[in-house]
Amino acid sequence: MKAVVIDGLGRLSVRDVPEPAWPAGEPVIATRLAGICNTDLELAKGYMGFVGTPGHEFVGVVQSGPAHLVGRRVVGEINAACGRCETCRAGLGRHCPHRTVLGIAGRPGVFAERFSLPAENLLPVSEELSDEDAVFTEPLAAAMEILEQISVPRGQSALVLGDGKLGLLVAQVLALHGCHVCLRGHHERKLGLARKWGVTASCVAPGESAAAAPGQAGCHAAEKFPLVVEATGTPAGLRDALSSVQPRGTVVLKSTYAPSQLPTLDAAKVVVDEVTLVGSRCGRFAPALDLLAQRKVDVRCMIDHCLQWAQVEEAFRLAARRGVLKVLVRFDGAG
């Protein structure tokens, strides 16, 4: 079958690969629509020494597996846990030390005609929900994870740093939750999307500290927030987040970086102001799928390009361009 392959040397190409020996009893899914995530771009550049087929944002159709799933349109949780260890028994399967992660660790991803995932990871998508909405389940779940990890009172102010795909979703989720959200980023076009959701968005010049955004009604540069979400994807984001958080406030960290880019931590600031830093990664799919089905979040506006499978290499090039939001790849008729 055809699959995108990253070779570990910073190259990405489409190749004919042998059909994998699918794990016994594990459903095989034909990809219908896949989204390119920043993690995919990092993997293509060599992050984690990745070699293989990337991709973890998908809508697909189950080709083989349990009868109740075959033929169903599905999305799927990307962490495949062992289900037996202490971590799994504690309900933390997404942190199972033996887990594989779709298109990231130990499990080929969705930029291929077919891939497999355990049946318990799959969630059927209702008919009224389009592929273009449902493909956002994974990143939306990651944004919603924040509200599962910390208690955020409705009406609280929150600052989101970074107007990329994840920053926009986080801003939208927090606004929907009832927060007064300020978003700081570098791109007027993206910030304009956030303003439609009632978010106060301010633009800072690239290189300028996101913490020093020009004052604007409801989002003053000197304002300190009880909650700051760092989604810039750059090591400087941590420093900006710490300079914008109130004493006893919380900074949620969403960005990961290559080991060569580790930020320094102003430990004295964290200790003296008793700041809490919360690392946040993947979230539960069911609540995200519900929110999409209820049309409570606007994800379509974040789709910048949707290319056919034959143009997947071009899709990765487009996704890597500065300022580009979501790029999707459609597999209709490819399989």
Added chain:
Amino acid sequence: MKAVVIDGLGRLSVRDVPEPAWPAGEPVIATRLAGICNTDLELAKGYMGFVGTPGHEFVGVVQSGPAHLVGRRVVGEINAACGRCETCRAGLGRHCPHRTVLGIAGRPGVFAERFSLPAENLLPVSEELSDEDAVFTEPLAAAMEILEQISVPRGQSALVLGDGKLGLLVAQVLALHGCHVCLRGHHERKLGLARKWGVTASCVAPGESAAAAPGQAGCHAAEKFPLVVEATGTPAGLRDALSSVQPRGTVVLKSTYAPSQLPTLDAAKVVVDEVTLVGSRCGRFAPALDLLAQRKVDVRCMIDHCLQWAQVEEAFRLAARRGVLKVLVRFDGAG
């Protein structure tokens, strides 16, 4: 009056200083017993550009002020808040942006014949509690602050990194709370104290990672903990703490460092494992004083030296020696 003075050039001496203009209505306290904290040693080396009289761990006698306090033996909260700002109104006086901090910021400290503190900061010490116990109220409150900030189930395992004064108090407080506590440090003598409190203590060679302590019953080097308290006072402590914490676990940060020593943060580890880092500083005095009065914590064993006021410079030299625990200075008859 006589006072210890730090000159901002790394020198500490006893001098005759003019009696300060005591703030109107603020009680003046004669120092009876004072403890030397690592922060005092850092201030003497130039931390925060400190110039003036250090000291914030004390038992004293109120010389002037409200009638109900005059003549009473007291300890006192070291943060003097404005009481009027938004932070104070939210009950977070210890984080008041206008606060002064006894012997640390904007307020002369207790290594002097007399000093002042607001009446609301003072807590009378009951007769049955000795000066030598009561002088530990401030560091014990700092150790107990952890349990005010995070929910720690009884029976949970906890790892404390660092066998200094604060690490020992934290280990003792967590053991008293019902945790299974492992303590890692460099000094067999100090670790021996902790074992008396039911703590599993293991020694690592200086320079060796505290996370890689040799395996020992109940405290294996490879064990991951849901709670890790970093109290090493060194930048390497953060890395060791992160390598010992479970996914979704909590690392409490107690160490502050000079800006030149900022540790790097393995942000990917924090995000992927969804670790929570909690900065922790001062705590409430009343519960700490209660615990001391109930004789539930053993602090006397941590007193290595108790010198007279005439030998205060020697006391600071002793306190700076590697491996030395608490050094106290007695002011009886000095005032």
